[in-house]
Amino acid sequence: MKVLIAEDQGMLRGALAQLLEMEEDVEIVGQTGNGQEALELVQQRNPDLIIADIEMPGMSGLEVAEQLQDADMPCKTVIVTTFARPGYLERAMKAGIAGYILKDEPINELIAHLRLIHNGGHFISPELASALYFSKTNPLTKREEEVLRQAFSGFETRQIASRLHLSHGTVRNYLSTAIQKMDAHSRQEAARKAEENGWI
Known part of the structure; x- marks a missing residue:
């Protein structure tokens, strides 16, 4: 198998x-150590599998998986992570990933899982699956996620409006709703809670 x-x-x-x-x-x-480059390499080299970390510069492993799914590429995505955040796994499942594996697994087990996935199977580390099973569901809409993601990066309301091509008032409304849903007192607290759950 080409990896x-x-x-x-x-x-x-x-x-x-x-x-x-x-x-x-x-x-x-x-x-590669860059998500955007990973996407370009998949298109150039046609691997059977891509093993991708979640947090990378350029583009996250989850974004790479989503782009591959949208492009209907045959390459299977295996996410390796140290994070048992249920929101990440939920998003990964929607992106059609074939494997979601903790980084501290022994190498022989990782290889066995890669062979299973290459042969058409799927594998999720049990600790990650149980984190999803016992987790809360993501209450945020896609737009609220986008706005909170920008707030988490430190952008002010007007900057967020400009970056997402929304009006200032619309962004304020999204932030206000997201703060309520996250049971938070500020946009920063709401964004932090959403990030800790893997929802942004």
């Missing part, structure tokens, strides 16, 4: 590539 690795920690990326290349049935066709 592309997208992981922004260079040492981890290199170690993973070396360990996987020791397997006779694995060929590493590319490595």
Whole structure:
């Protein structure tokens, strides 16, 4: 199977590539630490699988998975993460990921899961699945998520309005509703709570 690795920690990326290349049935066709580059490499090199970290510069692993799904690419996405945030898993499932695996799994188990996925199966680390099972559902609409994501990045209301091509009043309304839904006292608290749940 042809594998592309997208992981922004260079040492981890290199170690993973070396360990996987020791397997006779694995060929590493590319490595990157940037989500946007990962998407371009998938289009250029046609891997069977992409192993993607969630948090990367350029584009997150979840955004890469969503773009691949939208483009109807045959490449399967396997997310590797240290975060058991239910909102991330929920979003990953919607993006059609084939695997969602904790980074601290032993390498032989990871390889077994990759083979399973390559052969048409799916795998989610049990700890991540139970985090989703016992989690609250995301109460935010897509627009509220977008506005809170901008607020989390430190943008003011007028900047958010400009960036999302919305009116100042509309952004204020979205923020107000999101603050209520998150049972928060400020936009910063609402954005932090949403981020901790993996909803933005």
